[in-house]
Amino acid sequence: MNEKVAELRERDLAVVLAVLTGQAVSGRRIREASPVTNSATFDEEYRMVDEESRTTIIDGLIFPEGLRWRGDELWFCDIEEHEVITADAAGTVRGRLAFPGEYPIGLAWTPDGALIVGGRFERLLTSRNGEIHVLRDIEVDGVVDSWSNDTVVDVAGRIYVSSFGKAYDLSDHGSNEQKLEGAGRILLVDLDGNIRKVAGGLSMPNTMQITPDGGTLICCDSFAHRVVKYAIQRDGSLGPGQLFAQFDDMTDGSTLDRAGGLWVAFPHVKQARRVLDGGVVTDVIEFEDEVFDVALGGPAGISLFAATSNLAATTPPADGSERARPGRIIRIEVDVPAA
Numbered sequence: 605m606n607e608k609v610a611e612l613r614e615r616d617l618a619v620v621l622a623v624l625t626g627q628a629v630s631g632r633r634i635r636e637a638s639p640v641t642n643s644a645t646f647d648e649e650y651r652m653v654d655e656e657s658r659t660t661i662i663d664g665l666i667f668p669e670g671l672r673w674r675g676d677e678l679w680f681c682d683i684e685e686h687e688v689i690t691a692d693a694a695g696t697v698r699g700r701l702a703f704p705g706e707y708p709i710g711l712a713w714t715p716d717g718a719l720i721v722g723g724r725f726e727r728l729l730t731s732r733n734g735e736i737h738v739l740r741d742i743e744v745d746g747v748v749d750s751w752s753n754d755t756v757v758d759v760a761g762r763i764y765v766s767s768f769g770k771a772y773d774l775s776d777h778g779s780n781e782q783k784l785e786g787a788g789r790i791l792l793v794d795l796d797g798n799i800r801k802v803a804g805g806l807s808m809p810n811t812m813q814i815t816p817d818g819g820t821l822i823c824c825d826s827f828a829h830r831v832v833k834y835a836i837q838r839d840g841s842l843g844p845g846q847l848f849a850q851f852d853d854m855t856d857g858s859t860l861d862r863a864g865g866l867w868v869a870f871p872h873v874k875q876a877r878r879v880l881d882g883g884v885v886t887d888v889i890e891f892e893d894e895v896f897d898v899a900l901g902g903p904a905g906i907s908l909f910a911a912t913s914n915l916a917a918t919t920p921p922a923d924g925s926e927r928a929r930p931g932r933i934i935r936i937e938v939d940v941p942a943a
Contacts, residue, residue, distance in 0.1 A: 653936060655936070659936075661694060661695025661934070661935050662932065665930075665931025666685055667685075667915065668897070668933060669911055670711050671909050671911055671933075672711045672712075672901075673900065673902070676692065677692060678901060678909055681708040681721075683708065686704055687700050688700070688703065703731070703736055706725075710722030710752070710754040720755055722752055722754060725751060726751065726752040726767060727740070727741055728763065740797075750768055750769050751771055752765050752791075753768065754810060754812050755812075756812045758840065762794060764793075764802075764812060765790070765792075766790055766791075766810060766811075766812055767809065768808055768809070769806075770783060780808070780827075784807055784808045787806075788825070789803060789805075790806070790834075792841070802842040806823070810823070810825070813858055813866070820836060829850065830848075831858070831879070833847075847883075848866070848879075848883075849866075849882070854870065855868050856871050857869040857899075858898065859899045859900045859942065861900055861938075862940055866881075867900065869898050874892065874893060874912075875889065875891065876889045876898050887938075891910065893932070894914065904941060906940070907935050907936070908935070908938050909933055910936070914928075917930050
């Protein structure tokens with residue numbers, strides 16, 4: 605661990621202790637501390653975010669999601685355009701992979717570098733030479749209409765898929781929170797191709813992260829307004845879920861930094877927040893539109909990329925005219941690099 609990260613971890617520990625004791629922190633003033641969520645926010649001048657660095661690097665998107673930084677490229681999905689897009693840190697688009705008829709949302713790679721794309725309808729896909737190939741149709745416990753969300757791969761090559769457990773109702777968005785409560789699960793595709801449920805009781809599980817040591821899987825449980833963590837067992841099974849952080853708002857995308865902080869997207873309140881294990885929020889970034897996903901990357905690992913849009917404005921017009929494209933990728937520089 606370098607000196608900078610060690611210093612930031614000490615700062616984070618001081619913040620946690622301050623929240624628990626109600627004391628002020630040197631160089632930071634706590635504006636609000638919730639005894640229920642054990643979370644805190646801070647005055648603007650004390651944030652570790654360089655607001656002057658905020659830049660829109662890509663626009664003209666519909667519903668950007670699934671951000672990943674890999675090598676020297678940003679990868680993401682424009683779900684409603686059925687595309688996976690790659691770009692450099694400045695936003696110059698380098699490539700587009702079309703997935704006609706599919707809704708790509710979760711991106712991952714096997715240890716040998718093969719791309720895995722999670723389709724919305726519990727399918728694992730890939731693209732070879734411009735052609736789409738179905739790697740796996742997932743069916744567990746007789747559930748055939750479930751939607752899936754994110755996809756991550758561990759160092760052994762096992763694939764984890766976050767699954768709603770039921771179909772999402774696009775015609776009545778308001779009904780889904782009750783409909784999907786407790787139905788969500790995390791599925792594991794073993795190295796031998798066997799598929800099994802390794803976690804349940806979730807309410808629209810979303811983005812997942814695996815810690816650098818390979819020992820913990822962290823999942824945003826969207827409709828439960830929380831983040832949950834699981835110990836990864838030697839066979840890929842997950843231990844009992846433990847609370848990482850509880851919120852009052854829906855959680856969505858996430859990205860892990862080197863000091864153990866987790867940046868989480870909150871679409872309904874148009875924020876990204878950095879939270880520590882235990883629920884203390886150290887930093888908050890406000891956006892003009894809903895923010896659905898975040899990813900740390902860039903040459904130094906300190907660029908926070910955020911996927912934003914105004915989904916209400918993207919409804920196809922009844923007269924057949926072109927859809928609005930308010931979706932953007934925004935880059936902001938932060939202090940702690942990617943894990």
